[in-house]
Amino acid sequence: MSRGTVSQRIAALLASSLLREGAPAASDGGRPARSYEVNPDYRNLIGVDLGEHVGRACLLDLHGRILDQTHFALDLRADPEITLRHVVEASQALSLSNARTAPVAALGLAVPAPVDVASGHVVKPSVMYGWENLDIREWITRQTGLTVVIDKDVNLMCLAEHRLSWPSCENFAFIKIGTGIGCGIITGGNLLRGVSGTAGDLGHIQHRLQPYHLCRCGKKGCTEAHAAGWALARDLRAKGFDCEDARDVMRLWTNGEPEALKLIHMSSRVLGKVSADLVAMINPEVLVIGGQLAATGEAMLAGVRELIYQRCLPLATQNLDIRLARNSTDLAVCGAAFFAMDTVPELNGEW
Known part of the structure; x- marks a missing residue:
């Protein structure tokens, strides 16, 4: 692209207010270079994260800053339209928020289930029973007038981090x-989804761990069935503890309950084994661990790091940086907003 063409396009973006001048670039003695950035207040976005028990909707600017937010209780086993009504009500409230700095352009939705991104449909098997035939995007758009995009939560957390x-x-x-x-x-700077959106489904890689626990997907021996929050809660219940889900696992771990400490240690090592498989397969530069159980910090990270370095070739790990997520709480809503921002120009041609 010629210098003149670049200048014309930048001028058009500046005139539309989508772009603005950034901080002065460092000079090496010649004419100072100009920098530009997306104007965060050109449009606002709504990011929604559906957890298994709580939904969170946030109003964000184009830099991913949260301007306002609201929470709502939900039950993903109930009628999907009940949950979608909560999403619509939260989105409508945020669209009228006093914190809004621009019109709301789109809504991004993060769900704890595999998604066919092309159609926007949740696909089986998932914890979102009864959602498979529902056109979620059309349902929300019909009620709000907003363009809607949807993806599984871990992809959007990855995008935001x-x-x-x-x-x-x-x-x-x-x-x-x-x-x-x-x-x-992310490979080559782009999110990898695979041909049908199941890339990165580590939870359903099977391991030779005894006993072969039954997974939520219906198969036996999945990584999830041994190391995920729901599986640890199952094991703690079997030992007589009042433990329904990952939140209770974290409560017991925080209180120093020895059985919870032991299970988190075991979980970190199981996760380390599957993480080593991942590193050997895709050779990432950075591997970040996030999510509710990652709040155990070094207790989770130590086992992951140990197994990766133990099982992978030195060439695969010599430049590998293994870290905890900066802030798992906000990642899904920020990623949902970023996905909406990246996708909307292709959908409605406005930007």
Whole structure:
């Protein structure tokens, strides 16, 4: 692209207010270079994260800053339209928020289930029973007038962690360990989804661990069935503890309960084995661990790191940076907003 063409396009973007001048670039003695950035207040976006028990909707600017937010209780086993009504009500409230700095352009939705991104449909098997035949995008758009995009939560968490903390990293992986286990992968700077959207489904890689626990997907021996939050809660219940889900696992771990400490240690090593497989397969530069159980910090990270370095070739690990996520709480809503921002121009041609 010629210098003149670049100048014309920048001028058009500046005139539209989508672009603005950034901080002065460092000079090497010649004419100072100009820098430009997306104007964060050109449009606002809504990011929604559907957990298994709580939904969170946030109003964000184009830099991913949260301007306002709201929470709502949900039950993914109930009628899907009940949950979608909560999403619509939260989105309508945020669209009228006093914190809004621009019109709302789109809504991104993060769900704890595999998604056919082309159609926007949740696909089986998933914890979102009864959602498979529902056109979620059309349902929300009909009620709000907003363009809607949808993807599984771990992909959107990966997108946000990469963009906010590792933007120059070309080969990046993000593993979420919470109620379930999943992975988002960025290669060549782009999110890898695979032909049908199941890339990174680490939770359903099978291991030779005895006993072969039954997974939520219906198969036996999956990584999730041994190391995810729902599986640890199952094991703690079997030992007589009041433990329904990953939140209770974290409560017991925080209180120093020896059985919870032991299970988190075991979980970290199981996750380490599957993480080593991932590193050997895709050779990332950065691997980030996030999600609810990652809040155990070094207790989770130590086992992952140990197994990766134990099982992988030195060439695969010599430049590998293994870290905890900066802030798992906000990643899904920020990633949902970024996905909406990246996708909307292709959908409606406005930007």
